[in-house]
Amino acid sequence: MSSHHIVKDDQEPALIIANGASCHPELLGQLLEWSPIVIVLDSAIERVMALDIKVDVLLGDFDRDFDAHYYKEKQYPLEIVHAPDQNKTDLEKAFDYLIERNIPAVNVIWATGKRADHTITNLTTIAQYRNSLKIVVLDDHSKVFLLPRKFEKWYPANTIISLIPIGEVKGICSKNLYYPLENDTLTLGYRTGSSNHVAQDGLVLIEHQEGNLLLMECMD
Structure with missing residues (x-):
């Protein structure tokens, strides 16, 4: 799979790649094509690099042996955001990062499947961002978002x-x-x-x- 970025416009949804079950390559390719910024969460980076995807931001607490120089060389230019706050999930930290960047919308993939606790947390945490970020979680079987009134x-x-x-x-x-x-x-x-x-x-x-x-x- 090739790089992303047909557009470079912060009005297009960003893309967050979490570390749950992978989605179909066609869905992944469609989302990459129009994403102005691609954020990968922590340990998902090895899986993402294996697919030859260009990453803009690698974010997480990096609570393992982590070689920042290695990933910067492989993904140059790459922004590495160390977010050690244990009171938030890496997905919440990525949402906060986008809000700070004034990016209004994001698609999230690889956020469901695998561990049930992660799936439930990732879907329900959307609620706290009702007024600050438009979030859509996608996998091969569903598209999930919080409804306005x-x-x-x-x-x-x-x-x-x-x-x-x-x-x-x-x-x-x-x-x-x-x-x-x-x-x-x-x-x-x-x-x-x-x-x-x-x-x-x-x-x-x-x-x-x-x-x-x-x-x-x-x-x-």
Whole structure:
């Protein structure tokens, strides 16, 4: 796989490559093509370099034997960001880095699969960045993002849509979903909106009054 950067515009989403399960090369290539900056998290760097991907930033706590000069030579020019704060995950630190750079949006891959604790943490941590960064987590089976209070998007009929609350979400209403929601409450661990689907070709409307609600576009 070759380098990235058809564009160099911070209005395009950045790309974070975490260290979970790999995605299909086609998806990876599509995201690399339009990303103005590629950030790799810590120990994923060896897997990424094996794919001949040009990296802009390597970020992590580097809590192992780490040779900065080696990676700088292999990936020149490369910015290495040492982020030792143990109260945050490397993914959170990467989000903070992008906010400091005034980059408004990011796609995240390799953030699901492998360890379940990492997957759950990576998906739910999106909520704390509601007002500062637009985050989309992608893998070969789903596209996950946090919903604004009012969300509208055109979908073809039968598109699988899951609504997963982070904690409790109140006042949820929908239009054009097969299982409609009418001022409903969803609570993680008790009642979720998993495996709903679009009723017919057209706009889907989802609104909620309180809480943080993830939408997952699922591909079986």
